[in-house]
Amino acid sequence: MSGILSGVDYSILFPGAASVAGGGAGNILNILYGTGSTGGAASSVDPIQALTQAETNQTADIAQEAATPAVARDIAAFKSAVASAPDISSALANPAVLKVLLTANNLADQIPYPALAQKALLSDPNDPQSLANQLAVTNSNWQSAVQTYDFYNNGLAELQNPQVQSTLTNAYAEITWLNGLDQTTPGLSSALTFKQQASTITSADQILGNPIYRDVVTTALGIPEQIAFQDIGAQEQAITSQLDISRLQDPNFVNSLTDQYLLNKQQAASTASATPSLDALAVQAQGLLV
Secondary structure (H helix, E strand, O other), rough: OOOOEEEEEHHOOOHHHHHHHHHHHHHHHHHHHHOOOOOOOHHOOOOHHHHHHHHHHHHHHHHHHOOOHHHHHHHHHOOOOOOOOOOHHHHHOOOHHHHHHHHOOOOOHHHOOOHHHHHOOOOOOOOOOOOOHHHHHOOOHHHHHHHOHHHHOHHHHHHHHHHHHHHHHHHHHHHHHHHHHHHOOOOOHHHHHHHHHHHHHOHHHHHHHHHHHHHHHHHOOOOHHHHHHHHHHHHHHHHHHOOOOOHHHOHHHHHEEEEHHHHHHHHHHHHHOOOOOOHHHHHHHHHHHO
């Protein structure tokens, strides 16, 4: 790959990115292990074309997702649980409520931790030491959710508000749809979300505090995941030394950034699928010894 796609030279935008996306590592693995040149199913889908198609069909596809039996059941269970709850604490203790509420607010990975989620969501948004505000250091979605609903002051009435319920259930269907996109194109949901929200990003802290922004930016720029183990100042420097954040106001630059992200994601998925597991290598070795 030359590093040029749709008229954009990514090797200029992101020094070294072209070599990452060019398949060098995958080719070495193919030679060593004879795994073939395709690198797995992930490489069979054009990620840039998939992103364009997702943007074009988004409204219709989300409506279709909301009508699927699984999503419709989750939404019905959410509304029923809210209607029967005597107070906000009881509502947030209900798995059906947490599933929709957390997923709709990009906190689905916290569903396995209901006690933590309940405590965080009941935090006082005006208390700098509240759990939600402490958790916001690594995931700003907690702070955003608490500020949006303010269950601490509004209680159950907030969840019973028909407009709030409509917003939540629509967001739940959208996130469920987005998650499905990643099954065929790695990173597609994050790329789509990032493109829609990039113009709101004004600092490195915003990038570091949002899992989606962090993943898109660091993957596109080839910044290693290990920066998470460094102090916050070093992490900020790793971002700002390679990214002029003001350029996120430029749609063309954002397009280039998300395209490079998808290409790097696809390369990583292809390399992973082409690399034999330890069990597979053990079986191969045993076969050679027989």
